[in-house]
Amino acid sequence: MPAAIHASQLRRRFGDTTAVDGVDLDISAGEIYAFLGPNGAGKSTTVRILTTLLRPSDGVATIAGHDVVADAGTVRRLIGVALQQVALDPLMTPRELLDLQGALYRLSRAEAARRRDDLLERLDLAASANKRVMALSGGMRRRLDLAMSLIGSPQVLFLDEPTTGLDPVSRRAVWSEVRRLNDAGTTVFLTTQYLEEADQLAHRVGFINRGRISLEGTPETLKRQMGKTRLKVRVTDHRHDEAIKELASFGEVQADDSNWVIVALRDGAPAVPAAMRALDESDVSVGDVDVQQPTLDDVFLSLTGDHLDAGGGSRAAAKA
Amino acid sequence: MTAELRVVWLLAIRSVRQALRRPQMLAPVLLLPSVFLVANTGAAGRAPSLPGFPPVPAFLDFELPGIILLASTLAAVPGGSALALDVERGFLDRFFAAPMPRAIAVTGRLAGIGLVGALAALAFLIVGLVFGTQVQSGPLGAVVVVVLAGLTAAAFGGLGAAIAIGTGQASYVTGSFPLVFLLLFFSSAFFPTELLREPAAAIATGNPLTWIVDGLRSPILNSSIQLDTTAAALGGVGILGLIGVGSAYLALQRRLEASR
Numbered sequence: 372m373p374a375a376i377h378a379s380q381l382r383r384r385f386g387d388t389t390a391v392d393g394v395d396l397d398i399s400a401g402e403i404y405a406f407l408g409p410n411g412a413g414k415s416t417t418v419r420i421l422t423t424l425l426r427p428s429d430g431v432a433t434i435a436g437h438d439v440v441a442d443a444g445t446v447r448r449l450i451g452v453a454l455q456q457v458a459l460d461p462l463m464t465p466r467e468l469l470d471l472q473g474a475l476y477r478l479s480r481a482e483a484a485r486r487r488d489d490l491l492e493r494l495d496l497a498a499s500a501n502k503r504v505m506a507l508s509g510g511m512r513r514r515l516d517l518a519m520s521l522i523g524s525p526q527v528l529f530l531d532e533p534t535t536g537l538d539p540v541s542r543r544a545v546w547s548e549v550r551r552l553n554d555a556g557t558t559v560f561l562t563t564q565y566l567e568e569a570d571q572l573a574h575r576v577g578f579i580n581r582g583r584i585s586l587e588g589t590p591e592t593l594k595r596q597m598g599k600t601r602l603k604v605r606v607t608d609h610r611h612d613e614a615i616k617e618l619a620s621f622g623e624v625q626a627d628d629s630n631w632v633i634v635a636l637r638d639g640a641p642a643v644p645a646a647m648r649a650l651d652e653s654d655v656s657v658g659d660v661d662v663q664q665p666t667l668d669d670v671f672l673s674l675t676g677d678h679l680d681a682g683g684g685s686r687a688a689a690k691a
Numbered sequence: 692m693t694a695e696l697r698v699v700w701l702l703a704i705r706s707v708r709q710a711l712r713r714p715q716m717l718a719p720v721l722l723l724p725s726v727f728l729v730a731n732t733g734a735a736g737r738a739p740s741l742p743g744f745p746p747v748p749a750f751l752d753f754e755l756p757g758i759i760l761l762a763s764t765l766a767a768v769p770g771g772s773a774l775a776l777d778v779e780r781g782f783l784d785r786f787f788a789a790p791m792p793r794a795i796a797v798t799g800r801l802a803g804i805g806l807v808g809a810l811a812a813l814a815f816l817i818v819g820l821v822f823g824t825q826v827q828s829g830p831l832g833a834v835v836v837v838v839l840a841g842l843t844a845a846a847f848g849g850l851g852a853a854i855a856i857g858t859g860q861a862s863y864v865t866g867s868f869p870l871v872f873l874l875l876f877f878s879s880a881f882f883p884t885e886l887l888r889e890p891a892a893a894i895a896t897g898n899p900l901t902w903i904v905d906g907l908r909s910p911i912l913n914s915s916i917q918l919d920t921t922a923a924a925l926g927g928v929g930i931l932g933l934i935g936v937g938s939a940y941l942a943l944q945r946r947l948e949a950s951r
Binding site: 422423424444447448450452454456458459460462463467470471472474475476477480503519523 | 694697698701702705708709712713777780781782784785786787788789790791
């Protein structure tokens with residue numbers, strides 16, 4: 372069985388700029404794959420190539436075994452796409468847009484109507500089905516965009532930053548629909564700047580930076596390999612400096628004025644008891660203890676030396 | 692109905708809805724020609740008594756086809772602007788990522804412009820009837836007028852679509868509409884060719900819009916449909932279509948090439 376998404380040495384140049392620089396992908400059917408990276412890393416360009424909207428300058432890409440250039444028509448029948456820019460006509464209603472999208476996917480009138488009603492219900496848009504898009508909230512528009520990408524019952528769904536700008540409730544609603552679709556067998560290729568989103572949804576993640584995939588794996592593996600468990604303790608007496616000194620032997624220590632001392636444990640979670648014992652033996656009184664598991668942000672930090680902020684840029688770049 | 696025709700039909704209906712839901716889009720198609728109609732018939736109502744003016748029951752009967760032509764050519768402006776907005780918003784990508792011929796986005800828009808043009812023609816025809824114009828060739832003549840106006844709108848709409856796709860900006864389309872007046876003033880839309888001075892008369896004679904307006908005027912002024920005049924009008928639509936629609940598909944081809 373061919374990979375749901377395959378890319379080999381995919382490249383895309385715009386004049387002197389190389390937006391995608393030798394991307395390799397092998398994504399199995401039924402996987403949720405998250406593509407992570409800062410703005411301008413090449414995420415959207417890769418999506419546009421895989422969805423036949425842009426031709427690669429070099430390399431090969433296939434969807435379920437069909438070449439995105441030579442067999443673009445078949446690829447378009449197999450995929451659903453929700454691009455980064457929510458592309459809706461503000462003067463149309465969700466019902467009209469879904470009818471049009473159904474016709475674009477060559478569905479019969481009856482089948483298009485059945486799927487339209489099902490999607491409106493499932494994505495909690497039924498009550499607003501006859502309102503104009505301009506009257507819908509940002510979250511509803513995103514859900515409508517998602518509904519439109521699903522009308523053709525795609526085998527492979529491409530979601531380019533599907534929750535950017537959404538409030539937490541709407542974001543979770545989109546996540547829940549993505550999980551439901553994936554449970555039904557849909558392969559999902561998701562680009563996101565939210566590390567938590569990738570952590571919550573993806574079976575595998577790929578970090579792309581300057582057009583190249585720099586790291587790939589399951590979130591758990593990457594966090595285990597690249598991230599560090601953090602032990603956070605609140606010192607209740609005045610032995611703050613003593614605590615820092617004791618914990619320094621377990622890893623890199625950060626401290627602030629509010630009596631919290633944080634240590635990134637070199638040996639991970641198993642080192643927690645030993646660290647606590649060391650504080651106890653030095654008569655450091657501890658009020659609160661928090662053990663923080665590594666996150667994908669730690670992975671990103673290890674990889675780039677910087678955090679990824681919610682706007683898709685790196686914090687260092689933002690400061691600059 | 693094939694899947695492609697269904698999409699074209701839905702897009703044509705979408706154009707009409709857009710026009711109705713955003714009334715300012717209808718201003719060039721309905722308001723401007725209405726102002727022209729009132730101003731021209733009011734100010735130049737005695738023109739038919741000029742020596743050399745073709746025999747007409749009333750100046751309105753002569754003027755109405757010109758106004759219908761103005762409305763159908765101006766339908767290209769809101770239609771083209773809406774297409775430019777589709778480009779700006781990325782709505783066109785929906786068509787490009789769907790299993791449909793990519794040209795369908797343009798075909799559907801042109802069908803929509805044609806439908807808006809035909810409906811505008813029908814509206815002005817009704818206004819004319821209310822104010823005493825009679826379509827001498829009967830209901831079939833009225834159908835010829837409406838269909839010819841719709842085809843003209845679609846053909847001329849090609850130019851608007853070409854600008855929209857080429858630039859991706861609605862302001863360029865809006866800025867192009869003085870061109871419509873330039874072309875119309877050098878035709879027999881508002882004044883008979885016989886009374887124009889040279890070189891305006893020569894330009895008007897060779898202007899496809901003259902052939903079209905003559906084709907619109909003929910069923911209103913004559914008791915039967917004159918096939919040669921209608922054929923010449925269709926020829927005019929064909930020339931406009933070749934230039935307009937051809938440019939639109941070429942612009943689309945270029946835009947798609949740019950993504951290669």
